[in-house]
Amino acid sequence: MPASGLRATARIHAVADGRGGTALPLLAGEGPLALRRTRGPSAEARVMLVGAMSAPLGGDHLTVEATAGPGARLALASAAATLALPGRGGEPARYDVRLTLEDGASVRWLPEPLVSVRGSELRVRTRVVLAPTARLLLREEQVLGRAGEDPGLLSSRLTVTCGGRPLLDQELACGPGAPGGWDGPAGLAGHRALGQLLVVDPDFADDPPAARVLGECAVVTPLAGPAVLVTALAPDALRLREVLDAACRTYHG
Numbered sequence: 001m002p003a004s005g006l007r008a009t010a011r012i013h014a015v016a017d018g019r020g021g022t023a024l025p026l027l028a029g030e031g032p033l034a035l036r037r038t039r040g041p042s043a044e045a046r047v048m049l050v051g052a053m054s055a056p057l058g059g060d061h062l063t064v065e066a067t068a069g070p071g072a073r074l075a076l077a078s079a080a081a082t083l084a085l086p087g088r089g090g091e092p093a094r095y096d097v098r099l100t101l102e103d104g105a106s107v108r109w110l111p112e113p114l115v116s117v118r119g120s121e122l123r124v125r126t127r128v129v130l131a132p133t134a135r136l137l138l139r140e141e142q143v144l145g146r147a148g149e150d151p152g153l154l155s156s157r158l159t160v161t162c163g164g165r166p167l168l169d170q171e172l173a174c175g176p177g178a179p180g181g182w183d184g185p186a187g188l189a190g191h192r193a194l195g196q197l198l199v200v201d202p203d204f205a206d207d208p209p210a211a212r213v214l215g216e217c218a219v220v221t222p223l224a225g226p227a228v229l230v231t232a233l234a235p236d237a238l239r240l241r242e243v244l245d246a247a248c249r250t251y252h253g
Contacts, residue, residue: 005059008033014045016071044073058087063096068105078111086119097126101134113141113237120152132163133202137252141195143237151175167225191233193240199251200227218243
């Protein structure tokens, strides 16, 4: 492997097949980003991201690109948690996700948690572009350190546009080297699992969900568009998933 690290891209393109289902004319993975089509409802194409090797290591750059054409329905998931691991050269790793949804398309992006391992540095960037009539369910879960260990440095940014207008743009950084206060009372307050659930649905334009508190460390925030954002903190990944699953049942059905 070159000193600069591994470069790998997974590409998915989903289209309505004209018979009420969704076809995948493009399903191509590289290196650690292996893709497998799995069974699901006939109208929805389901793709599993299967890690073929340990990644991302420091210096690696992994990219997932998915496009859903008009009327296509696509569900994306991962088979296991992603571990951000330190590399030999001390360089940061990068993990980019790019989702494009055209008119009437529906995408569910539900990966397993990302675990920031001690000594690692990972920069995650997720970009989503939606047509005004598209629907999106997006879940992000981040765990700071394995059991009994400190985390690495993790920075993450999520940007979403709908109909060409900004819907959400947020950034966070956690771990050694992050801006001060990330673990204080105004930040994570000692929690080691954090996540969010974003639901974009045109129906929310006429009937938006109300802002509310979900338990001790989770909140529901309606966005200035047909969307709702649920953010949560938890002591571990199991409790975080319970909170986000409950929110998913409420706002996505």
